[in-house]
Structures are given as structure tokens and as C-alpha cells.
Amino acid sequence: MAVERISTGIPGLDAMLHGGLIPGRVYLVKGAPGTGKTTLAVHFAMAGVGRGENILYVTLEEPAENLKVDMGKLGFNLNDPRFSLIDATPTAERYVLIRDFFEEFAGNIERMTESIKRQFQEKRYTRVVIDPITMLKLTATEEIDYRRAFLGFMKSMMRLKTTVLLTSELEKTDIEEYLVSGVIELKTFNAGGRLTRALRITKLRGSGFDNAIRSYEITDRGIVVHNDRMISLP
Numbered sequence: 001m002a003v004e005r006i007s008t009g010i011p012g013l014d015a016m017l018h019g020g021l022i023p024g025r026v027y028l029v030k031g032a033p034g035t036g037k038t039t040l041a042v043h044f045a046m047a048g049v050g051r052g053e054n055i056l057y058v059t060l061e062e063p064a065e066n067l068k069v070d071m072g073k074l075g076f077n078l079n080d081p082r083f084s085l086i087d088a089t090p091t092a093e094r095y096v097l098i099r100d101f102f103e104e105f106a107g108n109i110e111r112m113t114e115s116i117k118r119q120f121q122e123k124r125y126t127r128v129v130i131d132p133i134t135m136l137k138l139t140a141t142e143e144i145d146y147r148r149a150f151l152g153f154m155k156s157m158m159r160l161k162t163t164v165l166l167t168s169e170l171e172k173t174d175i176e177e178y179l180v181s182g183v184i185e186l187k188t189f190n191a192g193g194r195l196t197r198a199l200r201i202t203k204l205r206g207s208g209f210d211n212a213i214r215s216y217e218i219t220d221r222g223i224v225v226h227n228d229r230m231i232s233l234p
């Protein structure tokens with residue numbers, strides 16, 4: 001029996017994933033600043049919205065208003081009622097206004113897990129995005145505690161039967177990469193004086209995948225993956 005797949009919202013990436021992501025699991029998108037992690041995450045979220053699903057998107061670094069404007073330019077309407085956007089960015093104003101809210105999310109992975117579970121009591125979300133998880137990691141004191149908390153988070157998400165996409169701009173994400181079901185890596189590099197973008201899948205549990213490094217572009221309609229174009233990294 002064919003495994004059910006859900007679209008990332010990017011046709012070329014779905015093809016690389018042999019049809020899309022396996023639902024009910026946790027995935028990581030990693031890449032340096034500006035590589036397109038947020039854009040990819042919004043494609044994934046809006047693909048769910050397009051199917052009439054409810055989506056929960058937690059933004060921890062880019063304020064909600066900026067995100068709406070930037071993604072609006074790429075044709076995404078983040079004001080859709082099916083798209084629930086939680087702004088957990090630590091701006092001074094927010095810190096004063098709803099300090100608990102920020103602390104609840106950004107300070108600690110266990111509290112974030114509890115907050116997300118509470119959100120599910122009101123509505124069922126088929127997709128959850130946490131963009132990025134950096135702060136949660138950097139505020140963890142002991143690696144072993146972080147690992148345990150991260151595993152607890154993943155188990156909770158699986159129990160909620162939701163598909164989760166996490167982003168990270170950190171170089172070192174071995175704990176997460178080891179624990180999640182799939183990893184997509186975004187890279188930019190200089191090829192003959194031009195900024196070139198390339199992506200690869202480094203892990204996808206329960207499925208085969210295209211193991212080539214493929215080029216992608218960020219256009220005024222978002223990310224386009226050229227899954228017919230292979231790249232040799234310098």
C-alpha cells in the first residue's frame with residue numbers, strides 16, 4: 001500500500017521527497033540566514049490552508065507583521081482565518097505587554113510543548129510550524145535536558161497527529177537531525193560571482209528520496225525547485 005504523502009507546497013521539492021512528506025511526523029529545515037527557511041515553511045503551511053486545513057505557525061524571530069508583509073509580496077495571504085499565527089518574538093514592547101506569552105514559548109521547549117497542546121484543545125491543526133527553534137536550543141542549559149525535552153516535544157506532536165516543520169539556522173543541529181523524521185538542507189554559495197541556491201534532502205525516514213543536490217530560486221511567487229537541475233557543490 002502506498003504511504004500517504006502531504007505536499008510541501010513546492011512541486012519540485014515534493015518530487016524530490018517521492019511525493020511529499022509522510023504525515024504525523026516532525027521535520028527539520030536547516031540553512032544559513034536568508035536561504036529561504038521561512039519561505040519554505042510558509043509554502044508548507046499555506047498548502048494546508050489551501051486544502052481547508054487549520055495551521056498553527058509560531059514565529060520566534062520575525063515579528064508577525066513583518067512576516068505578513070514579506071510573505072504577502074510572494075502571494076501568501078497570512079490573514080486567512082485558517083492560518084493561526086502566534087508571535088512569540090521577544091520585542092521589548094511584547095515583553096512588557098504579554099511577557100508570560102513570550103516566556104511560555106521562547107524560554108523553554110517544555111513550556112512551548114504545553115502551549116501548543118493547549119492550542120489544540122480549541123482546534124485541531126494538521127500542520128504546525130516553529131520558525132525557528134534556535135532560541136529554544138540556546139536557552140537550554142544542559143544538552144541532555146534539551147535532548148530529553150526535544151524528544152518529549154516530538155512525542156507530544158505525534159500524539160496530536162500533526163505534521164511539524166521546524167527551522168534552524170544553526171550549523172550544529174545534530175540532536176535534532178538525529179531525532180526528526182526528515183531533514184531538508186538549504187544552501188547558498190558563490191558560483192562565478194553569482195549567488196546560487198541549492199538544496200538537498202539528507203534524511204527521510206520510511207521513504208526513498210532524491211539524493212541529488214538540486215538548484216532552487218526564490219522568485220516573486222516563492223521557492224521554485226529545479227528538480228531537473230543537479231548542482232555540484234564547490
Ligand SMILES: Nc1ncnc2c1ncn2[C@@H]1O[C@H](COP(=O)(O)OP(=O)(O)OP(=O)(O)O)[C@@H](O)[C@H]1O
Pocket residue numbers: 031032033034035036037038039040169218219220221
Ligand atoms: N521576490 C523575490 N525574489 C528573489 N528573492 C527574494 C524575493 N523575495 C524574497 N527573496 C529572498 O528570500 C530570502 C529570504 O527568505 P527567508 O526569509 O525565507 O529566509 P530565512 O532562511 O528564513 O532567513 P532568516 O534565517 O533570516 O530567517 C532573502 O534572501 C530574499 O532576498
Ligand SMILES: [Mg+2]
Pocket residue numbers: 037038039062131
Ligand atoms: Mg526566517
